[in-house]
Amino acid sequence: MKLATWNVNSLKVRLQQLVDWLAREKPDAICLQETKLEDGNFPAAELQAAGYRAAFAGQKTYNGVAIVSRAPLAEVGTGIPGFEDHQKRVIAATLDGVRVVCLYAPNGQAVGSEKYDYKLRWYGALRDWLAEELSRHPRLAVLGDLNVAPEDRDVHDPKLWEGQVHVSEPERTAFRALLALGLKDCFRLFEQPEKSFSWWDYRMGAFRRNAGLRIDHILLSPELAAGCSSCTIDKAPRKLERPSDHAPVTAELS
DNA sequence: ATGGCTACGATCCGTAGA
Numbered sequence: 001m002k003l004a005t006w007n008v009n010s011l012k013v014r015l016q017q018l019v020d021w022l023a024r025e026k027p028d029a030i031c032l033q034e035t036k037l038e039d040g041n042f043p044a045a046e047l048q049a050a051g052y053r054a055a056f057a058g059q060k061t062y063n064g065v066a067i068v069s070r071a072p073l074a075e076v077g078t079g080i081p082g083f084e085d086h087q088k089r090v091i092a093a094t095l096d097g098v099r100v101v102c103l104y105a106p107n108g109q110a111v112g113s114e115k116y117d118y119k120l121r122w123y124g125a126l127r128d129w130l131a132e133e134l135s136r137h138p139r140l141a142v143l144g145d146l147n148v149a150p151e152d153r154d155v156h157d158p159k160l161w162e163g164q165v166h167v168s169e170p171e172r173t174a175f176r177a178l179l180a181l182g183l184k185d186c187f188r189l190f191e192q193p194e195k196s197f198s199w200w201d202y203r204m205g206a207f208r209r210n211a212g213l214r215i216d217h218i219l220l221s222p223e224l225a226a227g228c229s230s231c232t233i234d235k236a237p238r239k240l241e242r243p244s245d246h247a248p249v250t251a252e253l254s
Numbered sequence: 255a256t257g258g259c260t261a262c263g264a265t266c267c268g269t270a271g272a
Contacts, residue, residue: 009271010261034271036261061262062270107272147272166272201272202259213272245260245272 001096001253004030005143005216006237007104007199007246011035011064014244015043017237018068019050025234027250028070029095031102031143035064042066057088064088065102065144071095083125090126092133098224098253099137101130103144108165116165119147123174131181140221141253142183145246147215148175150185154214156195166213184225186218186251187233198233199246207238218251227254 004027008014011032022030035042037058047054047068057078058064065088067073073093080090089104103126108119134140148171152158161167179185187196197212206212220228230252238247 013261034261107270109270109272164272199272204258206259215272242260 001098002027002250003098003100003141003143003218003253004248004250005033005102005145005218006030006248007033007145007216007244009034009036009244009246011037011043011066012041013242015046017240017244019046021234021237021248022050022052022068025248025250029100030068030248031100032066032068033064033102033104033145035066036061037064055091055093057091059088062087063104065091065104067091067093067095067100067102069093069095080122080125080129083122083129085122089122094137097139099133099140101133101140101142101144103142103146105145105147107147108171111163111165111168120170120174123171123177127174127177127181130178130183134181134183134221138221138223140183141224141251142178142217142219143249144217145215146175146217148172149213149215150175150217153194154197156197156209156211156213161213166215178219182222183219184222186220186225186228186231187214187249189225189228190231196233197247198249200238202245216246216249218249220251220253224253228252229254
């Protein structure tokens with residue numbers, strides 16, 4: 001099984017790029033973030049024509065998540081149970097016997113801001129919920145834009161970013177709390193090129209300079225991690241005209 | 255230099271992203 005995640009930064013703008021990517025990479029499922037579409041405008045017909053069905057939870061302008069899958073999607077749920085949130089950041093579904101959780105973590109804006117507090121609260125609620133999901137679903141895959149660069153090697157210039165949002169110690173601690181549940185950072189199960197990133201700022205020629213962060217992640221339960229054979233970041237879509245600022249991340253499972 | 259793009263919904267600028 002091939003699973004992927006991609007923050008498309010507007011599915012309306014990136015639909016053709018997504019359809020092209022699906023045709024080329026043929027994943028079994030892809031988790032999308034920042035669709036920025038109300039559910040009535042979700043391009044279900046276009047994706048169906050490409051051979052995929054979808055579960056989605058969106059809103060205008062901001063946020064919005066979707067799971068796009070070849071197999072039927074069962075037990076679809078949205079949001080973190082018990083965590084009141086009008087922002088559409090979470091959708092989960094079961095496909096081919098795998099529980100897939102698609103996440104768009106809050107950005108956090110600036111350390112100490114109200115949005116930063118919300119990010120840490122969101123992570124706390126996420127941890128508790130994933131602990132339950134893991135006990136219910138031994139085959140659990142958590143994919144998405146988690147908006148945390150877990151280690152300094154996930155940051156192009158750790159000195160420049162030191163203490164900043166996405167890198168601050170409380171955020172990294174919140175991220176590690178997910179790993180403490182037994183989830184594995186799939187990308188680090190394998191030898192990877194140095195300076196591997198999944199996001200590059202649109203400004204300052206950041207992509208050309210490879211001035212990026214690795215903030216898009218695939219976390220796997222122990223059972224799925226044991227059968228994982230690869231995890232890669234595909235930089236090709238970032239080179240296209242009008243790209244998303246994020247690249248897709250893909251994992252192969254047996 | 256604290257900016258520099260991009261998307262969006264609103265106008266011809268503000269908010270947000272990361």
